[in-house]
Amino acid sequence: MQSWLPVPESASTLSGDVDALYFYIWGVTIFFTLLISVVVIFFVIRYRRRNPFEIPRPIEGSHKLETLWSVIPLLIAITFFVWGAKLYFAQYKPAQNAIEVYVVGKQWMWKFQHATGQREINELHVPVGRKVKLIMTTEDVIHDVFVPAFRIKADVVAGKYTTEWFEATKPGTYNFFCAEYCGMNHSGMRGYVVVMEPTEYENWLSGNAGQTSPAAAGRNLFESLGCISCHGANAEGGRGPALLGVYGSKVVLNNNSSVTADEGYIRESILNPQAKLVTGFGPIMPSFQGQISEEQLLDVVAYIKSLSTTKPEQATAKPAPSATPSTGAKPSATPK
Amino acid sequence: MSEHIVQPRVYLMIFLALMAGTGLTVVAAFYDFPGPLNAVVALTIAVIKATLVVLYFMHVRYSGRLIWLVIGSAIFWLAIMFALTISDYWTRTWFVPM
Amino acid sequence: MEEFEIPKQPGSNYLNAEYGLKSWLLTKDHKRIALLYLGAISFFFFIGSLYAMAIRLELLTPQGDLMQSSTYNKTFTQHGIIMVFFFLIPSIPATLGNFLIPMMIGAKDLAFPRINLLSWYIYMIGGVITIYALLAGGVDTGWTFYVPYSTTFSNSYVIATGLGIFINGFSSILTGLNFIVTIHTMRAPGMTWFRMPLFVWAHYATSLIMILGTPVVAITILLVALERLAHIGIFDPAAGGDPVLFQHLFWFYSHPAVYIMVLPAMGVVSELIANFSRKNIFGYKFVAFSSLAIAVLGFLVWGHHLFVASQSVYAGMIFSFLSFTVAIPSAIKVFNWTATLYKGSISYDTPMLYGLGFIGLFTIGGLTGMFLASLATDVHLSDTYFVVAHFHYIMVGGTLLAYLGGLHYWWPKISGRMYPEGWGRFSALIVFVGFNLTFSPQFLLGYMGMPRRYHTYPAELVSWQVLHVLSTAGASILGVGLMIPLVYLAWSLRYGRIAEANPWHLPGLEWQTASPPPTENFLTTPIVTHEAYEFAPPEHKEVVGKFERQQPAET
Amino acid sequence: MPEGLAATHDHPSHPALQHHFENMEQQREAGTLGMWVFLVTEIMFFGGMFLAYTLYRFEYPAAFVSASNHLDIKLGAINTAVLIVSSFTMATAVYSTQVGRQRTTIICLILTMILGATFLGIKGIEYHDKYNDHLIPGQLIPSRPFAPEVAKPGDTDPHKLHLIEGATVQNVQLFYWIYFAMTGMHALHMIIGLGIMTVILIMAWRGKFSPEYHAPVEISGLYWHFVDIIWIFLFPLLYLLGRHLEGHG
Numbered sequence A: 001m002q003s004w005l006p007v008p009e010s011a012s013t014l015s016g017d018v019d020a021l022y023f024y025i026w027g028v029t030i031f032f033t034l035l036i037s038v039v040v041i042f043f044v045i046r047y048r049r050r051n052p053f054e055i056p057r058p059i060e061g062s063h064k065l066e067t068l069w070s071v072i073p074l075l076i077a078i079t080f081f082v083w084g085a086k087l088y089f090a091q092y093k094p095a096q097n098a099i100e101v102y103v104v105g106k107q108w109m110w111k112f113q114h115a116t117g118q119r120e121i122n123e124l125h126v127p128v129g130r131k132v133k134l135i136m137t138t139e140d141v142i143h144d145v146f147v148p149a150f151r152i153k154a155d156v157v158a159g160k161y162t163t164e165w166f167e168a169t170k171p172g173t174y175n176f177f178c179a180e181y182c183g184m185n186h187s188g189m190r191g192y193v194v195v196m197e198p199t200e201y202e203n204w205l206s207g208n209a210g211q212t213s214p215a216a217a218g219r220n221l222f223e224s225l226g227c228i229s230c231h232g233a234n235a236e237g238g239r240g241p242a243l244l245g246v247y248g249s250k251v252v253l254n255n256n257s258s259v260t261a262d263e264g265y266i267r268e269s270i271l272n273p274q275a276k277l278v279t280g281f282g283p284i285m286p287s288f289q290g291q292i293s294e295e296q297l298l299d300v301v302a303y304i305k306s307l308s309t310t311k312p313e314q315a316t317a318k319p320a321p322s323a324t325p326s327t328g329a330k331p332s333a334t335p336k
Numbered sequence B: 001m002s003e004h005i006v007q008p009r010v011y012l013m014i015f016l017a018l019m020a021g022t023g024l025t026v027v028a029a030f031y032d033f034p035g036p037l038n039a040v041v042a043l044t045i046a047v048i049k050a051t052l053v054v055l056y057f058m059h060v061r062y063s064g065r066l067i068w069l070v071i072g073s074a075i076f077w078l079a080i081m082f083a084l085t086i087s088d089y090w091t092r093t094w095f096v097p098m
Numbered sequence C: 001m002e003e004f005e006i007p008k009q010p011g012s013n014y015l016n017a018e019y020g021l022k023s024w025l026l027t028k029d030h031k032r033i034a035l036l037y038l039g040a041i042s043f044f045f046f047i048g049s050l051y052a053m054a055i056r057l058e059l060l061t062p063q064g065d066l067m068q069s070s071t072y073n074k075t076f077t078q079h080g081i082i083m084v085f086f087f088l089i090p091s092i093p094a095t096l097g098n099f100l101i102p103m104m105i106g107a108k109d110l111a112f113p114r115i116n117l118l119s120w121y122i123y124m125i126g127g128v129i130t131i132y133a134l135l136a137g138g139v140d141t142g143w144t145f146y147v148p149y150s151t152t153f154s155n156s157y158v159i160a161t162g163l164g165i166f167i168n169g170f171s172s173i174l175t176g177l178n179f180i181v182t183i184h185t186m187r188a189p190g191m192t193w194f195r196m197p198l199f200v201w202a203h204y205a206t207s208l209i210m211i212l213g214t215p216v217v218a219i220t221i222l223l224v225a226l227e228r229l230a231h232i233g234i235f236d237p238a239a240g241g242d243p244v245l246f247q248h249l250f251w252f253y254s255h256p257a258v259y260i261m262v263l264p265a266m267g268v269v270s271e272l273i274a275n276f277s278r279k280n281i282f283g284y285k286f287v288a289f290s291s292l293a294i295a296v297l298g299f300l301v302w303g304h305h306l307f308v309a310s311q312s313v314y315a316g317m318i319f320s321f322l323s324f325t326v327a328i329p330s331a332i333k334v335f336n337w338t339a340t341l342y343k344g345s346i347s348y349d350t351p352m353l354y355g356l357g358f359i360g361l362f363t364i365g366g367l368t369g370m371f372l373a374s375l376a377t378d379v380h381l382s383d384t385y386f387v388v389a390h391f392h393y394i395m396v397g398g399t400l401l402a403y404l405g406g407l408h409y410w411w412p413k414i415s416g417r418m419y420p421e422g423w424g425r426f427s428a429l430i431v432f433v434g435f436n437l438t439f440s441p442q443f444l445l446g447y448m449g450m451p452r453r454y455h456t457y458p459a460e461l462v463s464w465q466v467l468h469v470l471s472t473a474g475a476s477i478l479g480v481g482l483m484i485p486l487v488y489l490a491w492s493l494r495y496g497r498i499a500e501a502n503p504w505h506l507p508g509l510e511w512q513t514a515s516p517p518p519t520e521n522f523l524t525t526p527i528v529t530h531e532a533y534e535f536a537p538p539e540h541k542e543v544v545g546k547f548e549r550q551q552p553a554e555t
Numbered sequence D: 001m002p003e004g005l006a007a008t009h010d011h012p013s014h015p016a017l018q019h020h021f022e023n024m025e026q027q028r029e030a031g032t033l034g035m036w037v038f039l040v041t042e043i044m045f046f047g048g049m050f051l052a053y054t055l056y057r058f059e060y061p062a063a064f065v066s067a068s069n070h071l072d073i074k075l076g077a078i079n080t081a082v083l084i085v086s087s088f089t090m091a092t093a094v095y096s097t098q099v100g101r102q103r104t105t106i107i108c109l110i111l112t113m114i115l116g117a118t119f120l121g122i123k124g125i126e127y128h129d130k131y132n133d134h135l136i137p138g139q140l141i142p143s144r145p146f147a148p149e150v151a152k153p154g155d156t157d158p159h160k161l162h163l164i165e166g167a168t169v170q171n172v173q174l175f176y177w178i179y180f181a182m183t184g185m186h187a188l189h190m191i192i193g194l195g196i197m198t199v200i201l202i203m204a205w206r207g208k209f210s211p212e213y214h215a216p217v218e219i220s221g222l223y224w225h226f227v228d229i230i231w232i233f234l235f236p237l238l239y240l241l242g243r244h245l246e247g248h249g
């Protein structure tokens, strides 16, 4: 599958665009390199010193030329900027209707967890033609998920969630690499993304069924960590606020500001509950820092997300079974 | 040589102003001004005090353009560092990954 | 042709004015200090090069057969740290700059000779501590020291290395401070700002970066070391800190630092191009001010190293845009150098060959920076061999070549001897070929996805290995090309032809005194009545385009 | 005022003229400019820490207020005053060399040094208090890791940490890390300043300075005032902001 061409496989909806920009900049680069080399070589030969005593006429300079060769590069550079920024925005604009996969990097392996419960290490199975959003964090140092064939890359930073998404266009097996130096076995922290036809993917999913989904695991943690003592057995609320429908909603804080409850907010609410207090509640929730691993945290986040039906991304999801989390939570939970 | 000698009387007045500023900032700290004004008040007083020290104790008021330029560039570069770094932190939440 | 007055050889020069080790180690003469730096820097370059060869050998095969991963990681880290902090940053400023700036502006010495010597000692102390760290077990964080790896997870000598770099930073600060004050206060009568050689302008801009940027990295590295020591810190996410803040502070210095590395080289190249084509530089003021522009704009773009580091998307766009603005002053320089050649009298001496090589390789290096400054392509290329190729093109193809060019150009002034011209041209050619063969395959590798700092790579990717083999082959040629000057320059110290005061027949002030110069540079303080690079009388000046002819300034 | 000491006529033979300068004027100019440029590097050096402070103050306002309120505002204010007085005596020292009053110079220098030492002494007391309250961050002192006792509501023991709503001990630690980093660096500069003053004092004692030649006094004065300015900012930022919330914990 690896061609001899000095270009990696192009296998995502983005890769063609990135290649186009890449070749455009190469065009400009080669043009200017040739221009300058040819002119320099021509001058050097044409005006070589023929007589050891010759003194050429001094030439002062030219405002016209200076303007010309500042403005032209500037205009060209602006095209690089606009094009690059447009694609970048598209790349980082959160995906709608995406399959979500939770990713935890740790020295030196990758763990993937599908919403349906499948867990994989250093291998990621995805269907062709669907957006896949990676929600990523790390248990130790900074890592980075880099899939050359998809032209995507994003650091995985300790202490927060970062995301990236792709939509594969060609079935196949593609390398992915950890692209942020992370210590001894950095170069071993790689694996494969296996892109499958949708039916094949369904088979793969069902062949690996029977594992607890993140939301279900999160549900169990919700009990075992004692969250229910305040948030209620079904997260319907108690001493703490109800968590039904929190995800994706605007939460009003006690200083009258408000935040949108995304994964990062939920994460912070669990690890550093005092940082943003929900209006009407005291600072009684203890921090769970150190009592919960990053993976468990992602499970709890998945559980709390499953309590919300107004998930903006899945609001218009076509009923692809792979995208519907088979939650262990009460499906009857109604958002407040 | 174009050295300017600042008179002791000027030093004394600056000194008194600095002491007054210190007192003022301590008192002001116990009042609750609305919004971000607490920090604004404290920092304004600090900036005024620092300016007095620079202008008089450090003789910059009587120094040439070059010294002004040197100080100006320090402030300018500090501003770059703050502004561009904060531009990152400031805009991080604009893009809610939902 | 204009006649230059060749001063009579004075009885003593700076080399033989005093003898003995003490006279060197306690010298306050900027020229001797430059030589102290030259020795130390060459030593560090040698060490850094050995690491480079080890990297290249290891990457010949996809497996890790030469060394273990942890060793490999130390190898590239130490290669980067030594090459950046102990070789390239001080290279041109501390040797050629130190030697030439006072002479070029007609001063007897730098403004603070004792501080100049101090800066060399500080450099040595920092160097010794770093070498100690390398010998004691090495450091494996990458030259960028990213947290929390460096503060919490690495098991190597981070604190000692950090301390070495912290101390070394002050040497850089003091050099910059000395240059700025010297250029402001010590110019000879008649040496106006716009009569200064562009080499001096470039160093002025470099010094600005040194004094404004270096303190920030110093405190940052110090905080990392303290964090490691005290197990707590402002960068550690486990303690509520933000690792990205470290990256901001680090690159606030380290991006401008790349201009510390390239601006002096541009200064050297301006000298080479003008002097070896016997012409005043085309658009002198544009070239002079573009150095300042690079120094200022260079401080606005550091965030382009954080495009995939979870920086805000909006900040990314600001930094990307600003990054492109740096290309403009760089473009101005490249085009003006090219235009200077027009209707010149171009000689093919070794320094000129290096200078011409610089123009081409810097252009490629700089333009490949455009791929990285452009957001979408950087996402793919960041942390791949494309980046490695980009910066080696500028740092090796650019600065190292200019450094060699400058060393050859001023060698007669420094040593009083000529180098062998034939060997010089020959090795310049080898270096050029070897260099391109080493680093051009890496652009391709990078786009194909080969991440940097990788000890092993997938064996099934045959094309990757082919490119790596080419690169290693190139590095061997490059190594040979660099060995040759080492040998013949050392040889020439003893056996080279004795140089005249002004072997190239140039108008620059540094050539208007004996070779090697006397201790106080000039027997009497020169009075400057010429513009820089004034080969022919001003009446002969020709004007291209609409450009108001300036009357030669009266002094 | 006796004026006219502006030494228009430099004696090229002035014993303090270094060989590579043309005249005393050039030497003085270089020295002053050199010190200012050096101060620029100092501003950037502290600037990195001020930036970290700013960002975390926004990130963790409650913790910063709680931690800040635990600092001793009286000692902080006294120290501010001490430094201002020392700046004043320093300025006077510069003045008296300018007009050639050697004895006053020496007295002022000694006063400045005493005040500087007083500042450090008070800083030491404060550090010791933090040590007693287990507020030294992390394992900076390995035998005494960061472990403050948190006050319960209603508890007014000043040695306990009073957290206001939203503050966590972990983030208080962050404040103290910045506090120790900044005040520690500042104290280090004070110590260096005292070293410089000692040299200047000895030189003054030996009668090295005169209305024609006093650049060293002036330049060290610049340094001293600069260190004062850093403190002028540290005091409100570290001790004062959020004081009005004291007792809300």
Ligand code: HEA
Binding pocket: A028, A032, A072, A073, A074, A076, A077, C144, C258, C259, C261, C262, C304, C305, C323, C324, C326, C327, C330, C331, C334, C362, C363, C364, C365, C366, C367, C369, C370, C372, C373, C374, C378, C381, C382, C383, C387, C390, C391, C394, C395, C399
């Ligand atoms: C001397 C060293 C040096 C210099 C001068 C430069 C110059 C530039 N660099 Fe480079 N860079 C490095 C050394 C250097 N760099 C290093 C060491 C790294 C890696 C650090 C690490 O992570 O370890 C790096 C990494 C790096 C990155 C981050 C990559 C990543 O990690 O993701 C970026 C991104 O924008 C970048 C951009 C640029 C730009 C825009 C310039 C510009 O200044 C270039 C301007 C010059 C030109 C553009 C050429 C001349 C112009 C013309 C001929 C006219 C025609 C021009 C146009 C039409 C635009 N560099």
Ligand code: HEA
Binding pocket: C045, C046, C049, C050, C052, C053, C055, C056, C076, C077, C079, C080, C081, C083, C084, C087, C088, C141, C142, C143, C144, C388, C392, C395, C396, C400, C438, C451, C452, C453, C454, C455, C471, C475, C478, C479, C480, C482, C483
């Ligand atoms: C000034 C800076 C500088 C210089 C001059 C060089 C010079 C070279 N560098 Fe380096 N390099 C960096 C700065 C520099 N590098 C930096 C900052 C990094 C990033 C580190 C990081 O990721 O943290 C890096 C990383 C880096 C890598 C990537 C490693 C990785 O990511 O895994 C590679 C790989 O090929 C490489 C190769 C080379 C080569 C072949 C040379 C050659 O040009 C060297 C050629 C010189 C010689 C061969 C010496 C001449 C000969 C002698 C003195 C005698 C001894 C030699 C022999 C007996 C053969 N360098």
Ligand code: CUA
Binding pocket: A105, A108, A142, A143, A144, A178, A179, A180, A181, A182, A183, A186, A187, A189
């Ligand atoms: Cu994980 Cu590199």
Ligand SMILES: [Cu+2]
Binding pocket: C254, C255, C258, C301, C302, C304, C305
């Ligand atoms: Cu950069």
